[in-house]
Amino acid sequence: VPFSDFEKKFKGPILQTKKVLALFEPWDEPALLTRAWCLYEASIAGKHGATYEVAIPKEQETSLWAALSADGMQPLLDAFDRVDVQKAQASSEDDRRNILKHIDPIIDPDSAAPSAACQELNVTIVKRMREAFCRITESIYQRRRDLAGWLPYKLLDNVAWVLSTPGGSEWHGRAHGVYEYGRAQQARDLMPSHDFVWLLMQYDLSLRKTVKDAAGKALCADIRQQAEDIVAAAPDDAQWAPARVQVLRTQSHLAHLRRDDIAQHDLLMQAIRLGRRHHIGPVLLAGILRNAANCYLIRKRRLDRLDMLREAEQLLRGGNRASSGYAACCEQLATVLSAGNDDEKREASDFYRTAEEVFCRLAMEHHNSFGRFQENNGKLLYDRGLFRESQERFMGALRVYLVGRGDNGVFDLGNVVDRTRVKVGFSLEGLARCALKGAGRADGLAEALSFVSTGLRQQNEREGNRQDYLELLPCRMVELAAELDPQRLDNGQQNDRRGKGQQYDSAGKGQQY
Numbered sequence: 001v002p003f004s005d006f007e008k009k010f011k012g013p014i015l016q017t018k019k020v021l022a023l024f025e026p027w028d029e030p031a032l033l034t035r036a037w038c039l040y041e042a043s044i045a046g047k048h049g050a051t052y053e054v055a056i057p058k059e060q061e062t063s064l065w066a067a068l069s070a071d072g073m074q075p076l077l078d079a080f081d082r083v084d085v086q087k088a089q090a091s092s093e094d095d096r097r098n099i100l101k102h103i104d105p106i107i108d109p110d111s112a113a114p115s116a117a118c119q120e121l122n123v124t125i126v127k128r129m130r131e132a133f134c135r136i137t138e139s140i141y142q143r144r145r146d147l148a149g150w151l152p153y154k155l156l157d158n159v160a161w162v163l164s165t166p167g168g169s170e171w172h173g174r175a176h177g178v179y180e181y182g183r184a185q186q187a188r189d190l191m192p193s194h195d196f197v198w199l200l201m202q203y204d205l206s207l208r209k210t211v212k213d214a215a216g217k218a219l220c221a222d223i224r225q226q227a228e229d230i231v232a233a234a235p236d237d238a239q240w241a242p243a244r245v246q247v248l249r250t251q252s253h254l255a256h257l258r259r260d261d262i263a264q265h266d267l268l269m270q271a272i273r274l275g276r277r278h279h280i281g282p283v284l285l286a287g288i289l290r291n292a293a294n295c296y297l298i299r300k301r302r303l304d305r306l307d308m309l310r311e312a313e314q315l316l317r318g319g320n321r322a323s324s325g326y327a328a329c330c331e332q333l334a335t336v337l338s339a340g341n342d343d344e345k346r347e348a349s350d351f352y353r354t355a356e357e358v359f360c361r362l363a364m365e366h367h368n369s370f371g372r373f374q375e376n377n378g379k380l381l382y383d384r385g386l387f388r389e390s391q392e393r394f395m396g397a398l399r400v401y402l403v404g405r406g407d408n409g410v411f412d413l414g415n416v417v418d419r420t421r422v423k424v425g426f427s428l429e430g431l432a433r434c435a436l437k438g439a440g441r442a443d444g445l446a447e448a449l450s451f452v453s454t455g456l457r458q459q460n461e462r463e464g465n466r467q468d469y470l471e472l473l474p475c476r477m478v479e480l481a482a483e484l485d486p487q488r489l490d491n492g493q494q495n496d497r498r499g500k501g502q503q504y505d506s507a508g509k510g511q512q513y
Helices: 003-017 036-047 058-069 074-081 093-103 116-148 153-164 169-188 194-210 214-233 241-257 261-278 282-293 302-317 324-337 342-361 368-383 387-402 418-436 444-463 466-470 475-484
Strands: 019-023 051-055
Touching (some): 003 019, 036 051, 051 116, 058 153, 074 116, 116 153, 153 169, 169 194, 194 241, 214 241, 241 261, 241 282, 261 282, 282 302, 368 418, 387 418
């Protein structure tokens, strides 16, 4: 059957019923997340305004409820992060290729090069699936809450966290409703628990992210005071240590917002001592150590900062190394090490590489963080004189920031958005610097310059204003391009402020000229 005929038959029921019901089996890693037709079905539902709902087998509902009681939801969220239409499978290879061509008419189905249209669709699909899963989670929660009458505070906290994952005021409002149920439930309890204090701290954090009016701020203050009063009356033992640490962590953040560096430092040090003494969970303690390493007073003491980050990395390494949190810790450690001696710079490169490997294992190579790892490692490798390796990292960063390549084999600079303008500029500058050193292919310099000229031409065609696009890239890149090939840019754009240095500074932004 021709694909076009099958597609019409496939679309028909969706357009008629305006509803899609997908089966999440198993619920924590649904097979449909890796199937091309299932993802295509979700995209059609979104395109034509059909509702998208999910169902889980009745026998798996108990497993889902147990996971909500024991912090077991992360596997599903990781599975959402791995959704990639280009990597999805179909029983018919022709179907897979046709689906990709329908999504992106210019895509090469056999190429690993990322497609902007496919990545945009990935985001849309995951958003709809997250929301659908949250609706079924909320339905199960409400049904079991009405039957049980009383629910563990840890479970309530996890339900609220799941409901907040799609983002937006509506979903945060639903999460806040769960938190408020927990507060009302505690009012009926004889004794508050440490899990309830943890729930209060998470509620406060969610409110501070989403509610900015006076009433919201007053509610935050009331919640924090309630938690502090409970902790003050609680015994100083291992059972209460995580809740007490979380209260101190929140107080330190508020001190940071007040610009009270001394109070922030003292509160974080108190939380670290308490966490070490009572052997709290490694993830929580590592988080406190990373917070302290960013504290202003610690940043001025480089060796202390390094010690804290190394301890945090060791704590996370001993647990689940395949986590984005571990990758972020490696990046933070590499950033500090990159300003040190040659041995520390080599170690920093290793940590950046580790962060990249973690994201590859999580199938998260399309995330901007992955591009940042490669960009920063590229700067570091350049300073170490490893120009070929540096060039490869900058090229990798651009593939993330700019997503795809055009038909002419040049990155499309015409679609640079605000959040990646500076990142693109630094990567382009790094690529040009590597080309100056003769790294990579012989046409490396010409390609680097073509990135700039293509972007200038596209911007000129679209808006007729070349100067506007020049401002999207760091001045140093423009100066490098003009210096290396003056014919590429108008003479009016060539100023005397040409870049003389070839090294990046410790902030990774290029030597000041």
